[in-house]
Amino acid sequence: MPGNQATQERSWHVDDSQRVGSWRELGSHFGTAAVLAGGVLIGAVNIYLAASLLPTAVADIGGERLYAWNATVFLTAQVVATMLVSRTLSRYGNVSSYLIGFGVFAVGSAVCAASPAMPVLLVGRGAQGLGAGLLTGLGFALIYSALPRHLWVRGTALISAMFGLGNFVGPALGGLFAQFGSWRLAFVVLAVASGVMAVFVPRVLPRSGRDGEHPAEVPLSALVLVVGAAGALSVAGILANKVLMVAFIALALMLVMAFVVTERRSRVRVLPRQTYRAGSALRWVYLTIVFLAAGVAVEIFLPLFGQRMGGLPPVAAGFFGAALSLGWSASQVVSSSARRQRTVRRLRVAGPALLAAGLAMLALLQQRDAPLLLVLAWLPVLLLAGTGIGLAMPHLSVAAMSSTPDKVEGEKAAAAIATVLTMATAFGAAVAGLLVNLGGPAMLNSARYLLLGFAALSALGVATALRADHLARLTERRRESGAEAGDHERHR
Known part of the structure; x- marks a missing residue:
């Protein structure tokens, strides 16, 4: 009945806005959460670990001309893999899809470890990108299908925090292995870690049905x-x-x-069809995620600014690059506890606003030959900016997952978060390089161009978040009106 359907849609929406599970309750799904988080973490660690190891690898096997293509090959493969998540899940199911992801990543890591020359290393990096992209997309998709609805925000906060954790673990491990000239051993460790994670997949991950005859089209x-x-x-x-x-x-x-x-x-689409419907909030949710994720690109140059303008040693300057991720990861733990829909909406808007304010404030604190106290003042500002990402990101991800009651489209909306994040990271890195070059050769100008430019981009996220909020409220009112009309018609 139309009335019953409208009533179901209304209750579906209200449940999402009022109930949030606890971290302890997520612990009852520990195996599933560990695999989802582990898949994202291993890819995030690989990004920063490889960046630390490549100079040592080039010194060993040569190929300096191909050095920059390592990131290009990895990124492109990662984007491709995130777009194939829905097809992989529909054809192979949860367990086999994860085994494929961990397996491809392990093979790629092994190829990197055994590379006699840079072209072979690039092949390995491409395989790593495919595996990492698949694991990242599966992480978001399985939050939707393998966890109860009231744990979505906790699950999203957990796996999103893995990106920040990777920024700590990756450079530390990479620097350690590079210090002893053991760059091949680092890739072996990644391959082994991937294999260990794969062993647990069939034991802890819930199995899902698969449609081998009618898999999702590419x-x-x-x-x-x-x-x-x-x-x-x-x-x-x-x-x-x-x-x-x-x-x-x-x-x-x-x-x-x-x-x-x-x-x-x-x-046949990559993004759910809801994205392109008139009046849909989903496109604005994705755009807000883009503006938040792109802001992370400033991390690339923060260690450089710390060394050149703050006089910091490389190790200390590296922590400044990680401060943004620390704020992002830590704030998600607190943000994911928000229960009231009004609070959640405010957090989605406050996130990009806080990121923009933090980056603008940091730009004003840049100075040539900055004294130590001024350099130390960068840290709380970076933590503040990172907090903006963490406040909004879990709730934006859940908003995307909740955009439709249709299971297939909902799973596609969840998997698309990884594609949006990957593309936003790529755009952010390219724009960051452009802004730094435009400000050169003066390092102070480069820093201000970069930080103020991304402050402006983050501010656009405030506008998209407000637009998404407005459209979501309109949709909610239409659902409630439809439900009331249906109930009235049924009782006539």
């Missing part, structure tokens, strides 16, 4: 456009010529626009 056109955009961004990030850098960023933006047009017209 959106080839969209896939090609996104790969092209990711590649253009990666190339832009390694170019020194400003004109060429702007040209490649513009090319990437055009390819993204072409992707959106293709998605709107296509029957």
Whole structure:
């Protein structure tokens, strides 16, 4: 009955806004949560570990000309894999999909460890990217399908915090192995860790049904456009010529626009169809995630600023790069406890506002030959900026998952979070490189261009979050009106 359906949709929405499970309750799903978080963590650690190890690897096997392509190959493969999550799940189910992800990542790590030359290392990095992208997308998708609805925000906070944790563990491990010239052993450790995680998958992960006869189709056109955009961004990030850098960023933006047009017209999509419906809040939720995630790109240059303008040793400067991630990871633990819908909406808006304010404040604190006290003042400001990401991110992710009661579309919306995050990171890195180059050669100008530029981008997230909030309220009112009309019609 129409009335019953409307009533169900209304109760579905109210449950989401009022009930939030505890961390202790998430502990009752410890095995599932550990696999989901472990899959994201191993990919996050790999990003920073590889960056620390590559100079040592180049000194051993050569290939300096191909050095910058390590990140390009990894990123492109990661984007491709996040877009194939829905098809992999529908064809192989939860357990086999995770085994594929861990297996591909382990093989890629082993290839890296055994590489006799840089081209072989690039093949290994590509396999690592495929595995990491699949594991990241599966993490968000299985929060939707393997955890109870009231634990979604806790699960999202947990796996999102793994990105920040990877920023600590990755450079520390990479620096340790590089110090002793054991870069191959580091990749062996990654392969072993992936294999150990895979052993636990069949034991702890709930099995799901699979549709081998009718698996989700591959959106080839969209896939090609996104790969092209990711590649253009990666190339832009390694170019020194400003004109060429702007040209490649513009090319990437055009390819993204072409992707959106293709998605709107296509029957087979990467993003859920709700994204392109008039009046839908989902597109604005994804855009807010983009502006928040892109802000993390400033981490790339913070150690450089700490060394050049603050006179810090490399180890100490590295912690400044990790401060943003620390604020992000820690604040999610607190933010995920929010229960009232009004509080959740405020957090979604406050997050990008706090990030923008923190980055703008940090820009004002930049100074040549900065005294130690001023440099130390950067830390609380960075923690404040990172807190903005952590306050909003879990609730934005849950908003995306909750955008539709349809299970297939909901799973696609959850998996798409990983694609959005990966693309936002790529855009952020390219724009960061452009802003630093525009401010050069003066380091102070580069720092201010970077921080103020990303403060402006983060401020756009406030506008998109407010728009998403407005549309969500309109949708809620329509559901309630429809439910009341249905009840009235049924009792006539």
